[in-house]
Amino acid sequence: xxxxxxxxxxxxRGIVESLARGALSSGEIAERFDISASAISQHLKxxxxxxxxxxxxxxxxxxxxxxxxxxAELSRWVEELKGFWAPRFDxxxxxxxxxxxxxxxxxxxx
Amino acid sequence: xxxxxxxxxxxxRGIVESLARGALSSGEIAERFDISASAISQHLKxxxxxxxxxxxxxxxxxxxxxxxxxxAELSRWVEELKGFWAPRFDxxxxxxxxxxxxxxxxxxxx
DNA sequence: TGCTTAATTTAGCTGATACTAAAATAACAA
DNA sequence: TTGTTATTTTAGTATCAGCTAAATTAAGCA
Numbered sequence: 001x002x003x004x005x006x007x008x009x010x011x012x013r014g015i016v017e018s019l020a021r022g023a024l025s026s027g028e029i030a031e032r033f034d035i036s037a038s039a040i041s042q043h044l045k046x047x048x049x050x051x052x053x054x055x056x057x058x059x060x061x062x063x064x065x066x067x068x069x070x071x072a073e074l075s076r077w078v079e080e081l082k083g084f085w086a087p088r089f090d091x092x093x094x095x096x097x098x099x100x101x102x103x104x105x106x107x108x109x110x
Numbered sequence: 111x112x113x114x115x116x117x118x119x120x121x122x123r124g125i126v127e128s129l130a131r132g133a134l135s136s137g138e139i140a141e142r143f144d145i146s147a148s149a150i151s152q153h154l155k156x157x158x159x160x161x162x163x164x165x166x167x168x169x170x171x172x173x174x175x176x177x178x179x180x181x182a183e184l185s186r187w188v189e190e191l192k193g194f195w196a197p198r199f200d201x202x203x204x205x206x207x208x209x210x211x212x213x214x215x216x217x218x219x220x
Numbered sequence: 221t222g223c224t225t226a227a228t229t230t231a232g233c234t235g236a237t238a239c240t241a242a243a244a245t246a247a248c249a250a
Numbered sequence: 251t252t253g254t255t256a257t258t259t260t261a262g263t264a265t266c267a268g269c270t271a272a273a274t275t276a277a278g279c280a
Binding site for chain 2 (some may be wrong): 008016071082084
Binding site (some may be wrong): 012 | 272
């Protein structure tokens with residue numbers, strides 16, 4: 001599964017954001033969310049397989065932390081995207097300073 | 111929908127990568143993929159709503175291009191993640207230079 | 221040996237997502 | 251007008267993702 005698919009789920013992004021502050025056990029992660037430990041474990045599996053996080057065992061506990069591979073891969077993809085833009089960068093900078101740009105609903109857009 | 115959910119789908123990432131090279135009409139995008147123009151249009155809608163792309167009309171054509179808002183948002187999230195790591199950055203750099211780190215299947219891992 | 225704690229795996233349900241085909245919208249051209 | 255081209259929207263279907271509950275694995279401790 002791609003790193004983007006792994007990060008598509010808000011709970012999984014929450015886990016990643018938690019781990020950015022430091023390593024946590026599976027149980028400590030589960031405490032922070034209102035879903036079962038089982039569900040958390042399944043999310044952690046997805047994140048592991050996408051190399052967004054990695055585990056080490058410590059007695060019965062599994063300690064999770066961010067995996068540099070996944071973050072580096074994500075970073076590379078984004079940087080490459082921005083790279084193609086380089087020639088047009090000034091225009092974009094200006095663009096970003098404009099008001100808000102929230103999805104202006106023209107017709108009725110359900 | 112979050113920008114990550116929008117980028118979770120491989121076809122949508124392909125569209126974004128195509129648009130990184132420059133603006134394209136809906137039809138030109140559809141040519142590049144083996145799915146119906148309808149499916150592409152639905153993908154474009156998801157990307158539009160996540161502000162990953164934006165459209166302008168040109169006669170009957172809809173010209174799509176990357177939307178700086180979405181890319182900036184994505185970039186910010188990733189940079190922030192890396193930011194938390196800053197203190198530990200040397201260790202990570204070393205980590206990234208190691209062999210491969212593909213998911214080594216220990217037990218039987220379906 | 222059990223019992224407890226920590227975590228994962230499996231099974232099954234439900235809702236969301238990606239697709240096609242067909243209908244609708246819209247601009248241009250004869 | 252009527253037809254053609256470009257695109258979107260709607261309807262319907264099939265597959266997938268995320269959840270809970272229950273079973274399983276595994277380490278530590280009495």
